[in-house]
Amino acid sequence: MINLSGLFWLRREEQSPSWLQGLWMGVIVLLAGLLCTGVMGGTMGLSQGGWASVWKYHGVFWQGWLLTILISGVSLAVSSLIGLGVALALRSPVLPLRSVALLYVEVIRGTPLLAQILFLFYVVANGVGLQDRIVAGVLILSLFSGAYLAEIVRSGIEAVPATQIESARAIGFTDFQTFRYVIAPQALRQILPPLAGQFASLIKDSSLLSIIGIGEFTLAAQQVNSATYRTLESYLPLAIGYLALTLPISLISKILEKRFRYET
Amino acid sequence: MKLEALGITKTFGLGKDHRRVLDNLTLKVEFPHVLALLGPSGGGKSTLLRVIAGLERPDGGEVLLDNEPVPFRDQPVSALRTYRRRLGVVFQAFNLFPHMTALQNVVLPLTAVHGIPEKEAKERSLGIMKRLGLSEHGEKLPGQLSGGQRQRVAIARALAVKPKFLLFDEPTSALDPEMTAEVLSLIAELRQEGIPMLLVTHEMGFARKIADQVAFLANGRVLEQGEVGNFFSKPQTLEAQRFMAKVLAY
Structure with a gap:
C-alpha cells in the first residue's frame, strides 16, 4: 500500500523531493487553468474565433518579445557594471565619490520607475538630444536596476568576514588580488538569490518602457488587444511570455547556488 | 636571525574608549629560536604578533628584522606587503x-x-x-x-x-584537546627543522616544552624575558609569579 500521506505532508526532517513538488505545481496550474477557462470563458465569450483573431498578430508578439529580451539583456549587462562600480564607490575612501554614489542609490530607490522613465526620457534625453527610444530605454532601465544591484553587491562584500581579508593581507595579496580571489567569490555566493531576483525584476520592469512608446512585449500585447478587442487572448500570452524569461533565471540561480555551496 | 621591537606603542579607539595596548614595548631576540609570548589576556601578546607580522601599524616605535626596519611609515604600502610575503602567519x-x-x-x-x-x-x-x-x-x-x-x-x-619566520597566534585556542595535540606535535616537528617561530599561546605545558625563550607580556610591556627553564622555575616579577600561580593551579 502506497503511503498516501507522503504525497501531502513533509515531515520536518525530510527534504522535499523535487519531482513531487513539480508534480504538485503541475496539478495546481492545471486546476487553475480549468477554473479560469470556466469563469472567463463564460463572461468573456471565449471561443475558437478569439484565439484565431489574435493568432493573426503573432508576429507582433514575437517581435515585442524579442525586443524585451534585447532590452533586458543589454540592461542586465550595463546595470551589472553600474552596480559593481557604485558598490565599490560606496566603500571608497574618497568621500565625495562615496557621497555621489550614496545620493544616486537613494534617489533612484526613492522614486518610482515610472516617474524616472517619464523624467529621464521627456526631460533629460530630449534635453541632450537623445532621440533613440530604445537606447534611452536601456539607459534608464540600467540606471534604475544599477542602484538596486549596487546595494546587493555592497551587502555581499560586507558579509565577507574581516578574518578573511586579514588572511589575504598576511599572505601578501594586493587589494585587487584580495578582491578577485577572496571577496568576489564569497560575496557572489552570498548574493546569488537576491541577484537572481533583481534580474527577474529587471525583465518585468522593462514592461514600463511601453509608456514611452518602445514597442516591447507589453506594448505589443496592448496593440494586439486594441486591434482585436480580445483581452484574455492578448494578455495571457503576455504573462506566459514573461514567465518564460524569469523562470529560467530562478532555475539557473538555484543550480548555481548548489554548485557554489560551501560551509564556513 | 635577529628580531628587535623598539619602543612600540599601539593604541586602539579614540577619546574615552582609548586603550593603550602596547606601551613603549621593547623586545630583542636572537633566533633560531622558538620564542613564546606568554601573559594574561589583554596584555598585548596578539597585538605585538600582529605588529611584527606587518598586519598592524604601531603608533610609535620600530621593528627591526635582521637590522632592517619594517616599512611601517615613509614608504609605499607595497613595501609593507613585500615584507609580509616573507613571513608565514597561522591564525x-x-x-x-x-x-x-x-x-x-x-x-x-x-x-x-x-x-x-x-x-x-x-x-x-x-x-x-x-x-x-x-x-x-x-x-x-x-x-x-x-x-x-x-x-x-x-x-x-x-x-x-x-x-623566513613563522608566527602562530594562539593556534590551538579554537581546538578540542585531541586536535590540540595533533597541531602541537606538528609545531614541535617544525621546530626540529629550525624554522624560527614566534608563538602566542595559552598552552603553558607546550610552551615550556617547545620554546627556547619566553617573553612575559602584561599591560602592554615585556615585563620579563629569558630562558624557558628559568622563567618557569622562578619567574622574577610579581606579575609573572601571580600569573603562573593562577594558570598552574589547575
Whole structure:
C-alpha cells in the first residue's frame, strides 16, 4: 500500500523531493487553468474565433518579445557594471565619490520607475538630444536596476568576514588580488538569490518602457488587444511570455547556488 | 636571525574608549629560536604578533628584522606587503578560504603572490601536505575538514612560501584537546627543522616544552624575558609569579 500521506505532508526532517513538488505545481496550474477557462470563458465569450483573431498578430508578439529580451539583456549587462562600480564607490575612501554614489542609490530607490522613465526620457534625453527610444530605454532601465544591484553587491562584500581579508593581507595579496580571489567569490555566493531576483525584476520592469512608446512585449500585447478587442487572448500570452524569461533565471540561480555551496 | 621591537606603542579607539595596548614595548631576540609570548589576556601578546607580522601599524616605535626596519611609515604600502610575503602567519581561527579546496588554499599564495608556475606550485604544495599528513584531504573544502586538519592546512599554507619566520597566534585556542595535540606535535616537528617561530599561546605545558625563550607580556610591556627553564622555575616579577600561580593551579 502506497503511503498516501507522503504525497501531502513533509515531515520536518525530510527534504522535499523535487519531482513531487513539480508534480504538485503541475496539478495546481492545471486546476487553475480549468477554473479560469470556466469563469472567463463564460463572461468573456471565449471561443475558437478569439484565439484565431489574435493568432493573426503573432508576429507582433514575437517581435515585442524579442525586443524585451534585447532590452533586458543589454540592461542586465550595463546595470551589472553600474552596480559593481557604485558598490565599490560606496566603500571608497574618497568621500565625495562615496557621497555621489550614496545620493544616486537613494534617489533612484526613492522614486518610482515610472516617474524616472517619464523624467529621464521627456526631460533629460530630449534635453541632450537623445532621440533613440530604445537606447534611452536601456539607459534608464540600467540606471534604475544599477542602484538596486549596487546595494546587493555592497551587502555581499560586507558579509565577507574581516578574518578573511586579514588572511589575504598576511599572505601578501594586493587589494585587487584580495578582491578577485577572496571577496568576489564569497560575496557572489552570498548574493546569488537576491541577484537572481533583481534580474527577474529587471525583465518585468522593462514592461514600463511601453509608456514611452518602445514597442516591447507589453506594448505589443496592448496593440494586439486594441486591434482585436480580445483581452484574455492578448494578455495571457503576455504573462506566459514573461514567465518564460524569469523562470529560467530562478532555475539557473538555484543550480548555481548548489554548485557554489560551501560551509564556513 | 635577529628580531628587535623598539619602543612600540599601539593604541586602539579614540577619546574615552582609548586603550593603550602596547606601551613603549621593547623586545630583542636572537633566533633560531622558538620564542613564546606568554601573559594574561589583554596584555598585548596578539597585538605585538600582529605588529611584527606587518598586519598592524604601531603608533610609535620600530621593528627591526635582521637590522632592517619594517616599512611601517615613509614608504609605499607595497613595501609593507613585500615584507609580509616573507613571513608565514597561522591564525587562531585558521582563516582558510572556505570556497577553495585545501590544496588550492596552499597553491594560491605561491602562484598569485610569489609568481611560481602552477605546476611547480602544485608539486611543492602536495609535498608539504603529504609531510603534514594531509594527502587525502587536498580536494576537500575546509568545511569538510576537522578543526585540527584545517589548522594543519593553514600551517601548510604558511610553510609553502618558505617563510623566513613563522608566527602562530594562539593556534590551538579554537581546538578540542585531541586536535590540540595533533597541531602541537606538528609545531614541535617544525621546530626540529629550525624554522624560527614566534608563538602566542595559552598552552603553558607546550610552551615550556617547545620554546627556547619566553617573553612575559602584561599591560602592554615585556615585563620579563629569558630562558624557558628559568622563567618557569622562578619567574622574577610579581606579575609573572601571580600569573603562573593562577594558570598552574589547575
